[in-house]
Amino acid sequence: MADIINTAQIPNKQEEYTELLKDILFIRANNSKPKALVRTYGCQQNVADSEKIKGMLEKMGCSFTEVPEEADIIIFNTCAVREHAEDRVFGNVGALKACKRKKPSLLIGLCGCMMEQKHIADKIYKSFPYVGLVFGTHTLHKFPELIYNAVTTGKRIVERGNDDGNIYEGLPIHRDGSFKGWLPIMYGCDNFCSYCIVPYVRGRERSRKPSVILDEAKKMVSAGYKEITLLGQNVNSYGKGLEEKTSFAELLKNVSDIDGDFYVRFMTSHPKDASKELIDTIAANEKICNHIHLPFQSGSDRILSQMNRRYNKERYLEIVNYAKSKIPDLSLTSDVIVGFPGETYSDFQKTLELIKEVEFTSLFTFIYSPRVGTPAAKMDDPVPYEEKSKWFAELLKVQEEIAAKRCALMVGKKYRVLVEEMTKNNLLSARTQNNIIVEFEGKCELIGTFQYVEITQARNWILKGKLL
Ligand code: SAH
Ligand code: SF4
Ligand code: F3S
Numbered sequence: 001m002a003d004i005i006n007t008a009q010i011p012n013k014q015e016e017y018t019e020l021l022k023d024i025l026f027i028r029a030n031n032s033k034p035k036a037l038v039r040t041y042g043c044q045q046n047v048a049d050s051e052k053i054k055g056m057l058e059k060m061g062c063s064f065t066e067v068p069e070e071a072d073i074i075i076f077n078t079c080a081v082r083e084h085a086e087d088r089v090f091g092n093v094g095a096l097k098a099c100k101r102k103k104p105s106l107l108i109g110l111c112g113c114m115m116e117q118k119h120i121a122d123k124i125y126k127s128f129p130y131v132g133l134v135f136g137t138h139t140l141h142k143f144p145e146l147i148y149n150a151v152t153t154g155k156r157i158v159e160r161g162n163d164d165g166n167i168y169e170g171l172p173i174h175r176d177g178s179f180k181g182w183l184p185i186m187y188g189c190d191n192f193c194s195y196c197i198v199p200y201v202r203g204r205e206r207s208r209k210p211s212v213i214l215d216e217a218k219k220m221v222s223a224g225y226k227e228i229t230l231l232g233q234n235v236n237s238y239g240k241g242l243e244e245k246t247s248f249a250e251l252l253k254n255v256s257d258i259d260g261d262f263y264v265r266f267m268t269s270h271p272k273d274a275s276k277e278l279i280d281t282i283a284a285n286e287k288i289c290n291h292i293h294l295p296f297q298s299g300s301d302r303i304l305s306q307m308n309r310r311y312n313k314e315r316y317l318e319i320v321n322y323a324k325s326k327i328p329d330l331s332l333t334s335d336v337i338v339g340f341p342g343e344t345y346s347d348f349q350k351t352l353e354l355i356k357e358v359e360f361t362s363l364f365t366f367i368y369s370p371r372v373g374t375p376a377a378k379m380d381d382p383v384p385y386e387e388k389s390k391w392f393a394e395l396l397k398v399q400e401e402i403a404a405k406r407c408a409l410m411v412g413k414k415y416r417v418l419v420e421e422m423t424k425n426n427l428l429s430a431r432t433q434n435n436i437i438v439e440f441e442g443k444c445e446l447i448g449t450f451q452y453v454e455i456t457q458a459r460n461w462i463l464k465g466k467l468l
Contacts, residue, residue: 042079
């Protein structure tokens with residue numbers, strides 16, 4: 001697989017379509033600047049893709065809106081990871097029917113992971129005749145051409161299911177944030193965890209060249225970004241198949257070596273590939289945040305094996321304990337699935353034991369959701385959903401107590417934080433290196449800057465502080 005990786009520049013053709021679209025979209029919007037709404041569902045990978053879609057729309061002359069009634073183009077970038085995510089998209093697309101009726105020139109497009117599943121794309125095509133454009137994750141670089149075809153032919157355009165193994169560099173990016181930015185380092189996933197749809201909808205794993213990533217990171221730092229998050233489904237396997245051999249730990253260090261005052265984060269780490277070299281790199285470099293998101297999914301070795309995760313609890317704890325011993329004030333977060341097919345209450349208890357042993361700062365918890373085409377969807381799943389929900393509630397309670405205890409330990413300590421936003425209660429909200437939110441009084445000019453705060457109070461898992 002690796003040796004077919006190919007890094008292509010966007011074909012000039014797309015730039016030509018973009019030029020033509022400037023006039024076409026302007027005229028379609030009654031001789032005014034066309035407005036686009038891009039809504040993103042799912043993970044940061046999708047957020048990063050949406051930033052490229054916005055980048056391309058901006059080049060076509062569009063400005064952006066959050067109000068569907070104002071928009072001339074609406075794009076939903078969808079997520080297929082759980083049924084709930086898909087249901088939200090179906091509901092929200094249904095609600096666009098009225099907009100299309102009021103403004104027949106409105107172009108509605110659906111893209112992203114859901115569209116890479118044939119049964120879903122077929123359902124959209126049949127059930128939502130007012131959706132004019134459907135494209136998958138592998139056709140993002142052809143977005144200008146697809147829009148052009150949709151608006152000039154008036155026909156419904158569907159383009160999906162063609163993973164050519166390429167990485168298309170050079171797409172324009174319109175970043176959502178001005179001081180926190182996403183930087184994809186790789187695409188796709190080869191792990192095929194038995195419950196997961198991602199490898200089917202995102203294609204084979206491929207890494208961007210280190211030089212391209214470093215260039216982009218340097219540009220972000222020069223543009224004033226204070227936090228760069230390196231993205232991939234399994235960042236620890238970065239570099240497979242590249243001519244220039246680079247491990248993820250090396251890449252991380254090289255990014256953090258760029259001159260400037262900024263933090264580096266990364267996600268997601270897969271425990272099977274998390275190396276001691278990675279932990280040592282985090283420990284040795286101040287700009288790399290002391291936070292690791294390390295999904296364990298289950299604490300039962302039997303279930304981990306059924307999930308095809310390729311590590312066991314012992315290996316997980318080994319890397320966690322090594323990290324705790326090397327990285328001061330380390331914060332660990334994780335993803336957990338409750339109610340995998342065949343999981344018993346005794347398996348679930350092992351998940352709780354692991355949670356109590358590691359003491360995570362926070363958890364992303366999910367009830368198992370069967371995904372068409374994955375091996376787990378064919379496994380026997382005798383435990384009813386109501387029972388799984390009870391286990392889920394039990395897990396949340398255990399984690400809440402751990403989080404509250406961890407937060408209480410921070411009271412009285414001083415932290416350097418990146419100020420992110422103003423809350424509804426007129427407090428500044430900031431994040432510590434180890435990814436904990438602190439709220440305190442201060443002026444909005446501080447948003448996007450590093451500040452020092454002292455933690456004065458821990459209310460459940462929300463920390464209050466004062467500016468130093
Ligand atoms: N690549 C990342 C995770 C991507 S998906 C990793 O391997 O850790 C994000 C999370 O969604 C997963 O970690 C998992 O906990 C959850 N998830 C994925 N498929 C799921 C499913 N079918 N049902 C419930 N949760 C699922
Ligand atoms: Fe899904 Fe597993 Fe790949 Fe993560 S590593 S995206 S859970 S298949
Ligand atoms: Fe969802 Fe696709 Fe991410 S399925 S979780 S948006 S890779």
